[in-house]
Amino acid sequence: MAEFAIILVSTILVNNFVLVQFLGLCPFMGVSNKLETAIGMGGATTFVLTLASICAYLVNTYLLAPFGLEYLRTIAFILVIAVVVQFAKMFIEKTSPLLYRVLGVFLPLITTNCAVLGVALQNTNKAHNFIESTFYGFGAALGFSLVLVLFSALRERLAVADVPEPFQGAAIAMITAGLMSLAFMGFGGLV
Amino acid sequence: MTELLNSDFSPLIIALFVLGGLALVFGAILGFAAVKYKVEGDPIVEQLDSLLPQTQCGQCGHPGCRPYAEGIANGEEINKCPPGGQETINAIAGLLGVDAPELDAEHGTEAELPTVAYIREDECIGCTKCIQACPMDAILGAAKQMHTVIVDECTGCDLCVEPCPVDCIDMIEVGTTLRSWKWQLPEPLEKISHMNESIIATDAPKAGGQAS
Numbered sequence: 055m056a057e058f059a060i061i062l063v064s065t066i067l068v069n070n071f072v073l074v075q076f077l078g079l080c081p082f083m084g085v086s087n088k089l090e091t092a093i094g095m096g097g098a099t100t101f102v103l104t105l106a107s108i109c110a111y112l113v114n115t116y117l118l119a120p121f122g123l124e125y126l127r128t129i130a131f132i133l134v135i136a137v138v139v140q141f142a143k144m145f146i147e148k149t150s151p152l153l154y155r156v157l158g159v160f161l162p163l164i165t166t167n168c169a170v171l172g173v174a175l176q177n178t179n180k181a182h183n184f185i186e187s188t189f190y191g192f193g194a195a196l197g198f199s200l201v202l203v204l205f206s207a208l209r210e211r212l213a214v215a216d217v218p219e220p221f222q223g224a225a226i227a228m229i230t231a232g233l234m235s236l237a238f239m240g241f242g243g244l245v
Numbered sequence: 246m247t248e249l250l251n252s253d254f255s256p257l258i259i260a261l262f263v264l265g266g267l268a269l270v271f272g273a274i275l276g277f278a279a280v281k282y283k284v285e286g287d288p289i290v291e292q293l294d295s296l297l298p299q300t301q302c303g304q305c306g307h308p309g310c311r312p313y314a315e316g317i318a319n320g321e322e323i324n325k326c327p328p329g330g331q332e333t334i335n336a337i338a339g340l341l342g343v344d345a346p347e348l349d350a351e352h353g354t355e356a357e358l359p360t361v362a363y364i365r366e367d368e369c370i371g372c373t374k375c376i377q378a379c380p381m382d383a384i385l386g387a388a389k390q391m392h393t394v395i396v397d398e399c400t401g402c403d404l405c406v407e408p409c410p411v412d413c414i415d416m417i418e419v420g421t422t423l424r425s426w427k428w429q430l431p432e433p434l435e436k437i438s439h440m441n442e443s444i445i446a447t448d449a450p451k452a453g454g455q456a457s
Contacts, residue, residue, distance in 0.1 A: 117267065123260050130267060137271040141278050148282035 058189045064245045065193030071169045072201045073231075073238040078169030082202060083227065085160070092206035096199025098157040100192070102164045103173060106138045107191025110174035111184055124178070131174045139165045169198055205234060290318045296336045298329040301380050302402030304353045309380075322346070327353035328402055353403060360401040360416040362394045368413035375405035375414060 071077045078099075085095045110131050118124055143161045147154045164170060173194045177187040208230055217226050293314035300310070305325035307313040317323055323337045324346045331348060338345035362384075364375070371389040383399040386392030406414050419425065 113267070117263060121259050121263055122256070123263055126260060126264060130264065133264075133268060133271060137275060140275055144275075144278045144282040147284050 058185070060245055061186060061189045062193040062196070065190060066197040066200060067238070067241040068244050070197045070201060070238050070241075071172065071194045072198055073235040074242075075172065077172040078167050078198055081163060081167055082198075082205065083224075083231070085163070086202055086206040086209055086227075089203065089206045089210055091160075092202045093199075094156050095160045095163075096195075096202050098160040099164055099167065099169075099198055099202075100195035101157070102135075102139055102142060102161070103170055103195035103198070104188065104192045105142065106135045106170050107173050107177055107187050107194075108184075109134050109138050111177055111182070111187040114174075114178050115184075127175065127178060128171070131171055135170050135174070136165050169194065201234065201238075205231065208234075290314050292340060293317050293337060296329075296333060296340065297326060298333060298400075300328045300400035300402050302328055302400060302404060303380055304328070304402060304404070306352070317341075322349065324349045325352045328400065359419045361396050361399040361419055362401065362403075362405050363415045363417045364392050364394055365413040365415065366391045366393060368411055370411055372410060374408040374410065378404045378408045380404060 065071070069075060072079065072082050081095055081099070086092050113130055113134050114124070114127065118126060118130060123130075139161055143154075146157065146161075173191050177190055180190075182190055209227060212226055212230065221229070290311075291314075294311050297310040297314055301308075303309065304327050305313045305316075307316055313321075313326070317337065323341070323343070324334050326333050327348065331345075334348060335345045362375075364384075369386075369391045371386065371391060373386065373388050373392070375392060376384045376386060380402065381398050381400055383395045384392050384405060385395060401416060401419075403416060406412075406416065
């Protein structure tokens with residue numbers, strides 16, 4: 055059990071996918087204007103990332119590895135992610151209209167989120183087993199949601215702050231992201 | 246599987262089959278899901294909703310634009326939307342294939358130009374009645390404090406004018422500014438051909454074909 059806790063802490067804080075590994079920066083900058091949408095995006099990403107890392111593990115272990123086709127990982131994982139996202143979207147739309155209204159617009163965006171592919175590829179590189187892969191994906195998603203929510207809360211405050219004119223808008227957002235990244239470097243060496 | 250591995254197939258062919266098979270299975274899953282999890286939507290409501298002005302002003306008697314769109318889909322009159330005005334009525338009539346009625350005056354009159362509410366602040370007594378009436382949360386203020394209107398949020402729906410006990414709210418027209426200015430599009434082709442009919446003297450044959 056301690057092993058899984060270490061994986062979670064490592065993916066959420068130490069090797070945070072956004073601020074330390076710089077994956078998934080597009081939604082990090084794009085969907086962080088409002089706290090509400092950031093929470094929606096975080097929820098959708100958590101859902102998809104966990105599911106996608108499970109499916110990618112299964113495809114890699116039971117389909118690619120027996121045939122010695124590991125070199126096709128990237129393209130196979132892209133296929134897996136796209137299908138998982140699309141299927142999840144249809145399933146949610148039918149079974150839970152409320153959840154669909156919250157997550158719906160974000161689901162197609164996640165298809166092109168490179169953190170999802172990054173997690174799947176790192177799982178195979180680090181030779182994680184099934185449960186480790188699941189936790190790794192889940193932790194990465196939690197870390198992504200955490201910084202997305204933190205960053206959007208900061209940006210909501212920044213919107214009403216007295217920012218000097220040359221720094222307004224995207225410029226101050228970039229600087230904030232950089233400072234957050236510096237802050238997260240402080241977790242280095244924790245695990 | 247072991248047979249396949251030991252056979253003389255070139256790795257390329259195996260790769261093709263594996264990836265192709267994967268794609269085929271996924272395609273089948275998605276196709277199945279599309280049929281199994283099909284969501285019944287009412288496209289006419291969506292279309293009507295997109296024609297309405299989305300001011301959510303409630304002057305039609307519904308709590309917002311989408312409920313009114315559902316009402317229209319169930320056979321309600323289409324002339325209850327003052328913010329949209331005649332233009333919206335015509336668009337809805339075109340969509341539903343019915344004659345366009347005049348705007349129903351019972352629900353309010355069409356503003357000639359887009360307006361926003363303006364509170365004469367030295368007369369405001371801070372009763373918060375207009376704040377409660379505003380469907381857009383565009384009025385800022387607290388009890389016994391002077392109120393003011395957030396111009397960007399105000400849709401000009403008039404609803405705050407009525408409840409004000411001291412009549413200190415004016416509807417003022419929004420002039421064209423650099424932010425709201427739009428390029429004037431040329432007249433649609435139908436209107437131009439319609440205009441041609443009122444020409445008095447021409448040697449061109451009439452649209453009916455007979456040369457006069």
